[in-house]
Amino acid sequence: MNSAKHPIQAVQRTLDIVDVLREQREARVTDIADELDLSKGTIHCHLATLEQNGYVVKNGQRYALGLQFLDLAHHAKNRVDIYDITQAEVDALAAESGEMALFTVEEHGEGVCLYKAEGEDAVQTELYVGYRNGLYHTAVGKALLAFMPEERREEIIEETEFEQITPNTITDPDELREQLAEIRERGIAYNHEETIQGLVGVGAPIRDQDGTLYGAVSLIGPVSRMEDERLTEELPQLIRRAVNIIEVNITSL
Amino acid sequence: MNSAKHPIQAVQRTLDIVDVLREQREARVTDIADELDLSKGTIHCHLATLEQNGYVVKNGQRYALGLQFLDLAHHAKNRVDIYDITQAEVDALAAESGEMALFTVEEHGEGVCLYKAEGEDAVQTELYVGYRNGLYHTAVGKALLAFMPEERREEIIEETEFEQITPNTITDPDELREQLAEIRERGIAYNHEETIQGLVGVGAPIRDQDGTLYGAVSLIGPVSRMEDERLTEELPQLIRRAVNIIEVNITSL
DNA sequence: AGCGTTCGTTTAACACACCCAAACATTTAA
DNA sequence: TTAAATGTTTGGGTGTGTTAAACGAACGCT
Numbered sequence: 300m301n302s303a304k305h306p307i308q309a310v311q312r313t314l315d316i317v318d319v320l321r322e323q324r325e326a327r328v329t330d331i332a333d334e335l336d337l338s339k340g341t342i343h344c345h346l347a348t349l350e351q352n353g354y355v356v357k358n359g360q361r362y363a364l365g366l367q368f369l370d371l372a373h374h375a376k377n378r379v380d381i382y383d384i385t386q387a388e389v390d391a392l393a394a395e396s397g398e399m400a401l402f403t404v405e406e407h408g409e410g411v412c413l414y415k416a417e418g419e420d421a422v423q424t425e426l427y428v429g430y431r432n433g434l435y436h437t438a439v440g441k442a443l444l445a446f447m448p449e450e451r452r453e454e455i456i457e458e459t460e461f462e463q464i465t466p467n468t469i470t471d472p473d474e475l476r477e478q479l480a481e482i483r484e485r486g487i488a489y490n491h492e493e494t495i496q497g498l499v500g501v502g503a504p505i506r507d508q509d510g511t512l513y514g515a516v517s518l519i520g521p522v523s524r525m526e527d528e529r530l531t532e533e534l535p536q537l538i539r540r541a542v543n544i545i546e547v548n549i550t551s552l
Numbered sequence: 553m554n555s556a557k558h559p560i561q562a563v564q565r566t567l568d569i570v571d572v573l574r575e576q577r578e579a580r581v582t583d584i585a586d587e588l589d590l591s592k593g594t595i596h597c598h599l600a601t602l603e604q605n606g607y608v609v610k611n612g613q614r615y616a617l618g619l620q621f622l623d624l625a626h627h628a629k630n631r632v633d634i635y636d637i638t639q640a641e642v643d644a645l646a647a648e649s650g651e652m653a654l655f656t657v658e659e660h661g662e663g664v665c666l667y668k669a670e671g672e673d674a675v676q677t678e679l680y681v682g683y684r685n686g687l688y689h690t691a692v693g694k695a696l697l698a699f700m701p702e703e704r705r706e707e708i709i710e711e712t713e714f715e716q717i718t719p720n721t722i723t724d725p726d727e728l729r730e731q732l733a734e735i736r737e738r739g740i741a742y743n744h745e746e747t748i749q750g751l752v753g754v755g756a757p758i759r760d761q762d763g764t765l766y767g768a769v770s771l772i773g774p775v776s777r778m779e780d781e782r783l784t785e786e787l788p789q790l791i792r793r794a795v796n797i798i799e800v801n802i803t804s805l
Numbered sequence: 806a807g808c809g810t811t812c813g814t815t816t817a818a819c820a821c822a823c824c825c826a827a828a829c830a831t832t833t834a835a
Numbered sequence: 836t837t838a839a840a841t842g843t844t845t846g847g848g849t850g851t852g853t854t855a856a857a858c859g860a861a862c863g864c865t
Binding site: 307308309328329347360 | 811812813814815821823
């Protein structure tokens, strides 16, 4: 009996091994065997298979993720049609504002950063291309939630485990729903130190004429620079302009 | 009897499926089943396992690579210690020269592009981060070959299948060995339209004091701009400076 | 040097997990 | 409404992945 509830064991083991390598950067056969509670022989076979395919490299006894994943990442990214167009505009946003600019899409109910550009004064964060975030506590996330089909939104909110990351993080589904309604009216979403203390974000969704949601862009920076009319006027204006250019270009795809 | 010669079948199948998705961007169960000559049920189970882990997404009937690979790519990249340092210098190279600048490392006997930066007049190529190239026909590739341990070099040359990509491509192992000796003396490697007609490259290796090879950087541009003393003096000078800065920084790791 | 430890790798055999074919469900086309 | 083509589920047989144990290689130690 195989189905979604019964994943293929051998494949799942391989993915678990990959996950260990992702977290550890380097690991030996024994380390992984201990970690996953499997025999050394098993781990060895899996690693050999992965290595043959370029997904794993070994120097001496240490195994690590292979660069073949870069190729897959490239192809996964280019599946998103608007990637190229958006990249240029996010660069522009970063340059104009001096802050860090991000392009994020939704996948499996989470936000995935697809591109980031650093302006001159950009904050340094651990955020990287591929980083996954809960949608409920970021500017892009709320922008995405606000403008996706209601059905999908409720599905995601239902499955979300709200976590109090900072004092400002929204942990009540109904409070979130209220904010999302406001965002739909305003067209702009904010993150008031809900993810990291001292960090504020402004974001907006990217949609085509039919209202189909493609992703969202945002600017993030320190609370000291993100206040008053810069936060309520200047930056939203920059973002609106960028989103507009992207949306115009969607039609010509 | 399991060993490197007998990879785990189920895992290999999953990797084959991923490979199909890489090439096709989108595929249905039946497409993949036909392509790999496996039953639909089998493909379905594999895809379900991959989807549960975020490595595959499906809209309707169509399956595609998931963005989880971006995360793995990030971690695979950051395994290369000098990535951060090099990135900044490659950016500088691109800005100073106006051409396209690349950072490449060797893996499994091939060159893998880890970072690219586009100068103002940069040529547009299909080359992307993660792109794999034969070492024998690129500037970075020859720079890597020239300065790696002789044993490894011969091992790679032995396994290489030389292909006449352009009229200028080197297809004779001994001719390659001669060029590599010159490159070792000069410290600079060239690609004279050996990969793409009209495209010229200049590259140099990155090494530490012990002579350990870390990777190589290069500038590539149209033959019309890559001639005379710009090719023999100006660009090599830029590259030497960049490499030097990187090499100095290696010590402080 | 020689021993002991600690790895990775190989081996053979058994349990069971994967694959298939076919039935079912679901969508698309006519 | 019917028909065709697709995704999904099922159960059973076989070939395969797992394991434990033995082997070999590479250290570090006294």
